[in-house]
Amino acid sequence: MVPQADFESYYGQQIIKTPTWKTPDVPLYLFLGGMAGASAVLAEGAALTGNRTLERTTRLVAASGAGLGTVFLVHDLGRPMRFLNMLRVFKVTSPLSVGSFILAPFASLASAAAASQVTGRLPRLGRLAGVGAAVFGPPLVTYTAALLGNTAVPAWHEAHRELPFVFAGSGACAAGGMAMLLIPAAGNPPARQMAIAGAGVELVATELLKRRLGMLAEPYEQGRSGRLMKTATRITATAAVISTIGRRSRAVSAGCGAAYLVASAMTRFGVFEAGLASARDPKYTVVPQRERLAARRAGTAAGEAHDHASHEQTGLDQVTETAAT
Amino acid sequence: MTHSLHGRLDDVTGDAGYADHPKRKGFFTDTSVCIGCKACEVACKEWNQVPDDGFELTGMSYDNTQALGASTWRHVAFVEKPVHPTTADLGLPGMGPPGFGTHESGLPQAAPAGEDQATASGDGALRWLMSSDVCKHCTHAACLDVCPTGSLFRTEFGTVVVQPDICNGCGYCVPACPYGVIDLRKEDGRAFKCTLCYDRLKEGQTPACAQACPTESIQFGDVDELRQRADARLAELHDRGVDVARLYGRDPEDGVGGDGAFFLLLDEPEVYGLPPDPVVTTRDIGSIWKHVGAAAATLVGIGVVSFAGRRR
Ligand code: SF4
Ligand code: SF4
Numbered sequence: 001m002v003p004q005a006d007f008e009s010y011y012g013q014q015i016i017k018t019p020t021w022k023t024p025d026v027p028l029y030l031f032l033g034g035m036a037g038a039s040a041v042l043a044e045g046a047a048l049t050g051n052r053t054l055e056r057t058t059r060l061v062a063a064s065g066a067g068l069g070t071v072f073l074v075h076d077l078g079r080p081m082r083f084l085n086m087l088r089v090f091k092v093t094s095p096l097s098v099g100s101f102i103l104a105p106f107a108s109l110a111s112a113a114a115a116s117q118v119t120g121r122l123p124r125l126g127r128l129a130g131v132g133a134a135v136f137g138p139p140l141v142t143y144t145a146a147l148l149g150n151t152a153v154p155a156w157h158e159a160h161r162e163l164p165f166v167f168a169g170s171g172a173c174a175a176g177g178m179a180m181l182l183i184p185a186a187g188n189p190p191a192r193q194m195a196i197a198g199a200g201v202e203l204v205a206t207e208l209l210k211r212r213l214g215m216l217a218e219p220y221e222q223g224r225s226g227r228l229m230k231t232a233t234r235i236t237a238t239a240a241v242i243s244t245i246g247r248r249s250r251a252v253s254a255g256c257g258a259a260y261l262v263a264s265a266m267t268r269f270g271v272f273e274a275g276l277a278s279a280r281d282p283k284y285t286v287v288p289q290r291e292r293l294a295a296r297r298a299g300t301a302a303g304e305a306h307d308h309a310s311h312e313q314t315g316l317d318q319v320t321e322t323a324a325t
Numbered sequence: 326m327t328h329s330l331h332g333r334l335d336d337v338t339g340d341a342g343y344a345d346h347p348k349r350k351g352f353f354t355d356t357s358v359c360i361g362c363k364a365c366e367v368a369c370k371e372w373n374q375v376p377d378d379g380f381e382l383t384g385m386s387y388d389n390t391q392a393l394g395a396s397t398w399r400h401v402a403f404v405e406k407p408v409h410p411t412t413a414d415l416g417l418p419g420m421g422p423p424g425f426g427t428h429e430s431g432l433p434q435a436a437p438a439g440e441d442q443a444t445a446s447g448d449g450a451l452r453w454l455m456s457s458d459v460c461k462h463c464t465h466a467a468c469l470d471v472c473p474t475g476s477l478f479r480t481e482f483g484t485v486v487v488q489p490d491i492c493n494g495c496g497y498c499v500p501a502c503p504y505g506v507i508d509l510r511k512e513d514g515r516a517f518k519c520t521l522c523y524d525r526l527k528e529g530q531t532p533a534c535a536q537a538c539p540t541e542s543i544q545f546g547d548v549d550e551l552r553q554r555a556d557a558r559l560a561e562l563h564d565r566g567v568d569v570a571r572l573y574g575r576d577p578e579d580g581v582g583g584d585g586a587f588f589l590l591l592d593e594p595e596v597y598g599l600p601p602d603p604v605v606t607t608r609d610i611g612s613i614w615k616h617v618g619a620a621a622a623t624l625v626g627i628g629v630v631s632f633a634g635r636r637r
Contacts, residue, residue, distance in 0.1 A: 010598030017499045045628050048632070286600070
């Protein structure tokens, strides 16, 4: 009646509900939002350094990524016609609410900047809109980690410290990769550098996540989600190495760009699926909670809280360090 | 926004902004007297006009309802657990496959002393547990915290209710609930769950399930009074030797600040499909935003590094 050996359940049924968010809508939104947000940063850098081609391309990527992402997000709603209800209230306890107030201005500003870029009209206002998009861009990339982390889904909630960094890195890879693909010329080093730095942050954060999560790392390592994560990691690492070495060839540059994009999308699907897998198996809800209870009963709660705090610090420092190099 | 996010909270309704409000209402479900009649399930469906939730035969004892969901606001769980008689094992041949009546850990499991829901019929003894589950109307309700539209709200009775005219079916409340209660109704697109019969409460009436329960397993009332009743019942059962009895969701210091609808159980919570130590996810919202912020700053850093040394 009870399938597993070391915990009990009600006929092996899951305890929490599986998220109703649809595949591919939501993981695609995570990917597109990440690409768009980081592209806005790239665009502003390009504008500041007078790199016209890069500016134009990344502005278009930011605008279309945000637009398409919004379409997927709205499509995922049970009542799409009511999507504006998202802006009815503002709640810091709801990352989806906060996210709506990031996505709405980002999409508008990025579109305005892109429109001005394409038409050549109102260049000053367009540039101002671009600066605005660059301000909302980074939070757009990372808030989606809060969206997943602020749930009862074990593999997401427990990963709430590392996921934002995984997403930041993955977003940078996607933006850099897209620009490398669209402008494969040797004259596009900023995009390449962004992708390489993003790859570093993503790979380190993913590794830290798996190490800290213990049993809850299983969905990131096993099954379909595990395969997605592993393949994404391999492609990202390979692309990072090749784009570092082969910086002169157009074909290599474009190929690496495409690889970064694919890997970034796979990371989002992998993280998403890992959460679903952890929701479906009562083991991931019961066993960690049992351990927590046992620890509390043993009166070690204080010691553990201390451990957590120091661990968190090292994790953050390491990721930030990699980003800086 | 300013309401407290975790820990003990004695006036949840006041915390939600009601200056003048009735006492907090809730359920105490005493599963030790539940007979598994499912009158609560039926009464709830009829009163609230909840559509059918499928007609399936699950093979899970008498439970064909399976779990709480958008169209199941009361769910009666039936646990059939093999038990080992407390008598000494004489090594004599018995009925049934070897190991039957053995706990899945491999350790023989003693029948709880004074167990009054067991059939003590020798080797094939079964323990019957029945429990009517419902939305817990948490003190710190994750579903409500994460709802981006404000569709989920705290009523003047301290309960948690969805407003179907506002819900846009974003689905955020679904994975946020640590108990797996609320869900989207597929054909409809919106989220639904127990309202603790908000309409009946406003008329000063008892919720349909509690009214229909023939054994008073489901008791409705003021939460503070129900807590006293639960304590008394627990003491009584312990006196009678039912050591396995325990309260679930009664403690205002637990991970959700205590449940408005709590239970007396005769086994571990997970045996009934309940999480053993639920915590409201928004307890960690500070840490979550902190890390999101740091990661966003890291991305800005990546941007700066990417253009390092390049000037117009
Ligand atoms: S049990 Fe779940 S659905 Fe009910 S109030 Fe608590 S969080 Fe919300
Ligand atoms: S599905 Fe409806 S009730 Fe649930 S969080 Fe979204 S808007 Fe709120």
